[in-house]
Amino acid sequence: MVKLYKGGAYLLHGTEVIADAPDALAAVKSKTGIETTKEAAAKETMAYGILSAHNTSGNMQQLQIKFDKLTSHDITFVGIIQTARASGLEKFPIPYVLTNCHNSLCAVGGTINEDDHMFGLTCAKKYGGVYVPPHQAVIHQFAREMLAGGGKMILGSDSHTRYGALGTMAMGEGGPELVKQLLNKTYDIKMPGVVGIYLDGEPVKGVGPQDVALAIIGATFGNGYVNNKVMEFVGPGVGKLSADFRIGIDVMTTETTCLSSIWRTDDKIKEFYDIHGRSDDFRELEPGAVAYYDGLVYVNLSEIKPMIAMPFHPSNVYTIEDVNANLADVLHDVEQRALVSLDGAVDYSLQDKIVNGKLYVDQGIIAGCAGGGFENICAAADIIRGKYIGSDEFTFSVYPASTPIYMELVKNGAVADLMEAGTIVKTAFCGPCFGAGDTPANNAFSIRHSTRNFPNREGSKLQSGQIASVALMDARSIAATAANKGFLTPATDFDIEYKNPTYHFDSRIYANRVFDSHGVADPSVEIKFGPNIKDWPAMSALPENLILKVVSEIHDPVTTTDELIPSGETSSYRSNPLGLAEFALSRKDPAYVGRAKEVQKAQKAIEAGTCPLDVLDELKPVMAAIQKSYPEVGKGNIGVGSTIFAVKPGDGSAREQAASCQKVLGGWANIANEYATKRYRSNLINWGMLPFITEEEHTKLSFRNGDYLFVPDIRKAVEDKASTIKAYVVGDDLKEIDLKLGDLTDAEREIILKGCLINYYRG
Structure with a gap:
């Protein structure tokens, strides 16, 4: 295969x-x-x-890439534009499309979401961009329909920015990389x-x-x-x-x-x-x-046979045939994996989903940039036509990826076939993919043609005892399962003829509703700021010497960005750096925010010109131990902050907030055995955080949660491009450890030295 x-x-x-x-x-x-x-x-x-x-x-x-176009959605574009404005933005230098497909449920969070939309519309007018209103299209479908071009390159602030099938090399990165493009800078990577x-x-x-x-x-x-x-x-x-x-x-x-x-x-x-x-x-x-x-x-x-990615990762793949043939064994394996993914926070079992020897599913969803395409939904309609989903627990929802697709599905009768069967057909919205739409019941099992099935992306709150599961499948097999009233069924079990109707795109839908400046900026436009839209707090430059307290320790094989900053209802706070930071690691380590804030008191005292030992008593023995070997370390040459350890952090979403939330809470670094993605490591760097690597085996670390680390001469080490960073675990004495920073470009080093990308561009 x-x-x-x-x-x-x-x-x-x-x-x-x-x-x-x-x-x-x-x-x-x-x-x-x-x-x-x-x-x-x-x-x-x-x-x-x-x-x-x-x-x-x-x-x-050593590439320095200039992209042809940019695209963002309403979870990311406010922070990006605010960062660019703080760095000197005057006009969007290339086409920049602001879609509204994540914070689309405007009943959630009071006025917050629609305030963000109005911010986007006024910025598109002021700086010369394109604004796609809520429910018109998900970010990537609009890009396919209106932005992609053969041989072009597009940068998006969403990890699923992928238009390769259309001949466009596209990349999903954290917001600061788009800021660089907006300021006529480059995307710097090795070939x-x-x-x-x-x-x-x-x-x-x-x-x-x-x-x-x-x-x-x-x-x-x-x-x-x-x-x-x-x-x-x-x-x-x-x-x-x-x-x-x-x-x-x-x-x-x-x-x-x-x-x-x-x-x-x-x-x-x-x-x-x-x-x-x-x-x-x-x-x-x-x-x-x-x-x-x-x-x-x-x-x-x-x-290739009909496949299913069982909880809690798209790589946990089986054929549906194998799942049905070995149901108890497969579900037991998922439960064993859950012991790691969920840290034992809840009792988790799928055995009650076995009904008469078959796997019963509570919910089916076809949605977003992966599932909401025209052919997927037409095929689903062909399968379910003339059948019905039943009146038990199982529900079935379909979200076409754009209004033009929805319109064509109405015209060709697919929507009628789906709705007659008991399907609910909704507007273009990314909610089911990140936990803000069609959230299942506690202990429910959902099958989705969407992009991810990480823990928490379906709305689970482990700290409240709430857990649900998502498995990924193709629209065809989801429709087959729906036609079988919720019992897991591969589409190959249905011998039907697919209509394969021709698609007709109605350009008037966008022409009549989407705001397109055609690249013409209007500086006279006043940006609309809702009360939730806040500026980034001031961030200090990297100090000469650094004291770090480890405030979270994660030993999962991979840590996703959803675990670093949850998606779902927290997305309403994406435009409020301090408000959103309150949710950092909340579903993985609920005590993290409090620990980080306690350490941050010391750094705030330093920035105010007062003694950090006066606000953080536990720092007194730490400083005493450090000054035995480094008597010159003290007032004027020290910084204090927090760090986390994770084995392999950063899988999943490109959202910069996975890093920026740590930064605004006083985070100076991450320590990892490796970073899951380039984009997460780049996010750390762009927010002025040190992306440390330790070669120590994660179960045998020299430090633990709650320990203090001392990194002397860190500023000089970054300036001198040191390959190994000498650090110490602080106890009664100093125990030396080695950390590495990996490859950094000259610009990345300067960003870290300045304290963040905003400071770098301010000069």
Whole structure:
């Protein structure tokens, strides 16, 4: 089904693969007549060509990328624009689209959400952007319909910014990276590795894009095969897939922890652009005659079966057939994993979901950038037509990804078929993906064609004893389960004919409702600030010496951004840095905020010119121990803050608040064995936090929660580009440990020294 090559591979004329080996280049020449080198062939990937066209550094090993367009939604754009304004923003220099698909339920949080929308509309007018009102489109569907272009690059402040199927290299990053683009700066990274995703065969009837995506995620996430690399989709199987099918696979590449994605394009993608009235944005993309990939994933589409990602990660993948055949064993395995994911905070079991030997599901959802596409919903309607979901606990909701899609589903009768069966069809909204819509009951089990099934993303509050579970599936099998009144069923069990109706895009829907400045700024516009929209608090520069208290210790194999700052109802506070920070780690370590604030008192005293020992008694023996060996450390050369330890933090969402909430609570650093994603590490750096790495095994750390660490001469170490940072665990004496910062660009070092990106741009 899915095979990973152990090393690199050459792709010949887009079809034949030769594994990298001592005689590989001779074989390449024999088959193609082309004499090349590995280095030359690596430049023949589509990814290399697009990156080269957008690189401004003149050095393809150290990229400085300028993007063509930017996109954000209403959880992120307020903070981004506020940061950019504080840093000198005068006008959006490139097209910037502000969609409103997360904080869309304006009954939640009083006036907060609609206040954010009005902030976005007035900023689009003032700075020359595009504003998409609530319920018109989810961020990524609007980008597909209106922004993507062959050979272009788009940066979005949402991790699922992926438009590779349309020939656009897109990346999801934290807000500060968009701020840099708004200030005419660059996105600085080393040249990423490029991994070929070779598609062969053709999906069987009933298998959808989520099935293919989950199979790939299951094969690549745990081993980091594509971590921070570009996934390049090639092979004869690409041509067998529709544009919507490719898009459905592509959006899920984020869950592999790759950096970006790109696909070869053809007439089916040209047709997509033609349908949307943007024929000029199509560009045919193919790798060169001989292209070299740093790795290769072979996917036989013909062997993919309906899949399910069981709680609590998209990589916890099984075939639905296997789940049904080994139900008790699979559910037991999920329960064992939950002991780690949930820290034993609640009693968790799925055994009561076994009814007459079958798995009973409480809820089905098809939604958002992954599930809400036209073809997915049409296929679901074909499956459920003439059936009904029943009148028991099971519910079924469908959220088309944009109003144009919704309109076409109304016109072709799909909405009527769904609603007659008992389905509720709703407007474009990302809520089910992050815990703000269709939240299940306590102990309920939900199947969703959405992007993630991490703990808490469905609304669970472990500290209140509330827990629900989400499994990811394709729309087709969700509809089959709905047609079977909630009993888990693969779509391949239904022998039906899919209508495959033609899609017609009505451009008037956006033309009549979306505000588009066409790049013309109007400085006379006054920005509307709701009472919840607050400026960022002042942040100090990195001190000469640093005292850190460990205020949280997380030993899960991977820590998601949802665990660092919960999604769901907390999203209403995204525009209020201090208000949102109250929720930091609240579902993982509820005592974190109080601990961090207690330590922060010392730093605030330093900034006020008073003695930190007067406000934090426990600091007195710490300073006494430090001054035995470092008598010069004290007034004027010390900073005090907090840090957390996590084994591998930062999987999941791009939201910068996972880092900024720690910063505004006095966080100076994270310590990890490794960082799950580049974007989370970048968020730490952009908020002036030190992304420390420890090579100590996480169960044998030299320090524990509650310990103080002393990092002498940290400012000088950052300035001198020290590879190893000397630090001490403070007890009666100082116990030396080594920390590392990893690769940092000169700009990243300067951001850390200044204390945050805002300070960096203020000068």
